[in-house]
Amino acid sequence: MNNDDLRVCFVGDSFVAGTNDPEYLGWTGRVAALAWRRGYPLTCYNLGIRRETSSDIARRWLSEASCRLPEHCRTFLVFSFGVNDTTLENGRTRVAEAQSVENTRPILKAAEERHSVLLVGPPPIGDNDQNQRTEHLSRRMSEVAAQEGVPFLSVFEALSQDPVWMAEVNADDGAHPRAAGYEKLAALVDRWPAWWFK
Amino acid sequence: MNNDDLRVCFVGDSFVAGTNDPEYLGWTGRVAALAWRRGYPLTCYNLGIRRETSSDIARRWLSEASCRLPEHCRTFLVFSFGVNDTTLENGRTRVAEAQSVENTRPILKAAEERHSVLLVGPPPIGDNDQNQRTEHLSRRMSEVAAQEGVPFLSVFEALSQDPVWMAEVNADDGAHPRAAGYEKLAALVDRWPAWWFK
Numbered sequence: 001m002n003n004d005d006l007r008v009c010f011v012g013d014s015f016v017a018g019t020n021d022p023e024y025l026g027w028t029g030r031v032a033a034l035a036w037r038r039g040y041p042l043t044c045y046n047l048g049i050r051r052e053t054s055s056d057i058a059r060r061w062l063s064e065a066s067c068r069l070p071e072h073c074r075t076f077l078v079f080s081f082g083v084n085d086t087t088l089e090n091g092r093t094r095v096a097e098a099q100s101v102e103n104t105r106p107i108l109k110a111a112e113e114r115h116s117v118l119l120v121g122p123p124p125i126g127d128n129d130q131n132q133r134t135e136h137l138s139r140r141m142s143e144v145a146a147q148e149g150v151p152f153l154s155v156f157e158a159l160s161q162d163p164v165w166m167a168e169v170n171a172d173d174g175a176h177p178r179a180a181g182y183e184k185l186a187a188l189v190d191r192w193p194a195w196w197f198k
Numbered sequence: 199m200n201n202d203d204l205r206v207c208f209v210g211d212s213f214v215a216g217t218n219d220p221e222y223l224g225w226t227g228r229v230a231a232l233a234w235r236r237g238y239p240l241t242c243y244n245l246g247i248r249r250e251t252s253s254d255i256a257r258r259w260l261s262e263a264s265c266r267l268p269e270h271c272r273t274f275l276v277f278s279f280g281v282n283d284t285t286l287e288n289g290r291t292r293v294a295e296a297q298s299v300e301n302t303r304p305i306l307k308a309a310e311e312r313h314s315v316l317l318v319g320p321p322p323i324g325d326n327d328q329n330q331r332t333e334h335l336s337r338r339m340s341e342v343a344a345q346e347g348v349p350f351l352s353v354f355e356a357l358s359q360d361p362v363w364m365a366e367v368n369a370d371d372g373a374h375p376r377a378a379g380y381e382k383l384a385a386l387v388d389r390w391p392a393w394w395f396k
Contacts, residue, residue: 019241022234024227036220043217046244049266060265067258068247 005073006197007043008032009065011057012080015123015185016048020176028078030186035197042197043073053084053095054103061107065115075115076196079107082122082141083175086133093133101140108148118194119145120153123185124160126174131160151194158188203271204395205241206230207263209255210278213321213383214246218374226276228384233395240395241271251282251293252301259305263313273313274394277305280320280339281373284331291331299338306346316392317343318351321383322358324372329358349392356386 010016010028018026025033032044045068047061057079069075085095095103104119111117121138124131138156145152159165165184168177177184189195208214208226216224223231230242243266245259255277267273283293293301302317309315319336322329336354343350357363363382366375375382387393 017241017243020239022231022239024223024230024234024242029222029227032222033220036222041218041220043215043248044222045215045247049243050241051268052265056265064262067254070249 005043006040006076007045007069007073008076008078009045009047009068010078010080011047011061011065012120013048013052013057013082013084014050014176015083016080017046017050018048018182019050020172021179021182023179025179025182027182027186027189030183031189031195031197034186034190038197040197048080051084052081054081054100054107055085055095057081058103058107062110065111069115076117077111077115078118078120079111080120080122082137083125083130083134086122086130086137088130097133097137097140100137101144104141104144105148108145108150112148112150116196117150118153119150120189121155123155124166124169126166126170131156151192153189153192153194155185155188159185203241204238204274205243205267205271206274206276207243207245207266208276208278209245209259209263210318211246211250211255211280211282212248212374213281214278215244215248216246216380217248218370219377219380221377223377223380225380225384225387228381229387229393229395232384232388236395238395246278249282250279252279252298252305253283253293255279256301256305260308263309267313274315275309275313276316276318277309278318278320280335281323281328281332284320284328284335286328295331295335295338298335299342302339302342303346306343306348310346310348314394315348316351317348318387319353321353322364322367324364324368329354349390351387351390351392353383353386357383 085100087094122134135156142152165181168181230240283298285292320332333354340350363379366379
């Protein structure tokens with residue numbers, strides 16, 4: 001068992017929050033439970049909020065993470081957002097792609113000053129047009145992450161080709177999976193070489 | 199299945215956060231999963247933070263809850279705190295009992311203006327002297343809650359007499375149970391008549 005006091009904040013949108021998982025674990029609870037079994041008793045805080053765009057997250061993440069990641073602990077931040085940015089409202093995306101990119105950069109920059117940081121890209125949903133925008137945004141986010149030296153996990157392609165994820169998304173509200181879909185996303189994060197708790 | 203958009207924030211300390219539960223559900227995840235099985239697909243946000251006293255929670259709860267409980271939804275708040283208030287530091291409790299009471303009152307008052315509200319009392323830990331202070335504080339909190347018209351659940355006595363809770367608390371860090379203990383606390387909340395999702 002690792003004796004360090006390890007504190008992790010997961011910051012993002014409804015996918016981070018685990019919306020529509022009847023088991024109330026989402027992907028974050030599942031990766032935490034896997035880490036525990038390997039001897040890392042993580043303290044995890046889930047800071048996902050439904051409907052939030054990168055602009056919403058840019059406004060709140062620092063105050064919410066700061067009171068959860070004290071200096072005497074080893075502290076980690078995982079961000080994941082983007083799908084709500086690419087949603088159409090009144091004929092335009094809720095956040096323009098260039099703005100999404102410009103929201104992401106200072107988040108990563110400020111987070112890295114104090115914590116270990118990872119960025120997980122946005123997943124596909126049940127809307128093909130929006131998925132095209134999300135896939136493009138995911139690529140732009142990966143470029144920003146590379147520039148800032150933050151490891152980026154693209155989940156878009158793997159989940160688009162995952163029959164479990166896509167079936168659950170389409171069977172339910174057109175956006176969120178249920179337990180099995182979240183388990184698939186958790187597995188992608190868990191086997192990602194950049195994930196800390198191996 | 200209930201079609202209302204039901205949003206619940208659980209606000210409090212490490213017991214709310216589910217610290218030391220290897221299954222990463224805590225009591226809040228367990229009561230949510232039970233509610234789902236009865237047809238209430240709750241959106242839950244866990245706003246428990248380790249080491250936080252009633253003074254810490256008084257400072258942050260409103261901003262954190264507000265962005266998670268939008269007006270177009272049916273919104274619910276469950277508070278639970280107190281054990282960290284009664285911890286000794288340099289010969290005095292971290293928060294004086296009178297101050298704990300005066301922190302609790304405005305939290306409940308402001309929360310009730312917009313949301314359905316419950317208060318769950320502090321549980322026992324592995325320290326008999328602190329438990330006496332916590333039991334006394336729990337009684338004072340129940341009085342404040344009654345004055346403010348907020349249902350209060352005392353868990354102190356039931357968990358003190360619960361061999362599963364006390365064994366897990368004492369076997370681990372002297373404060374937090376593991377999965378089985380959190381399941382016991384979840385059962386107390388779930389069968390409480392004031393709990394909304396029956």
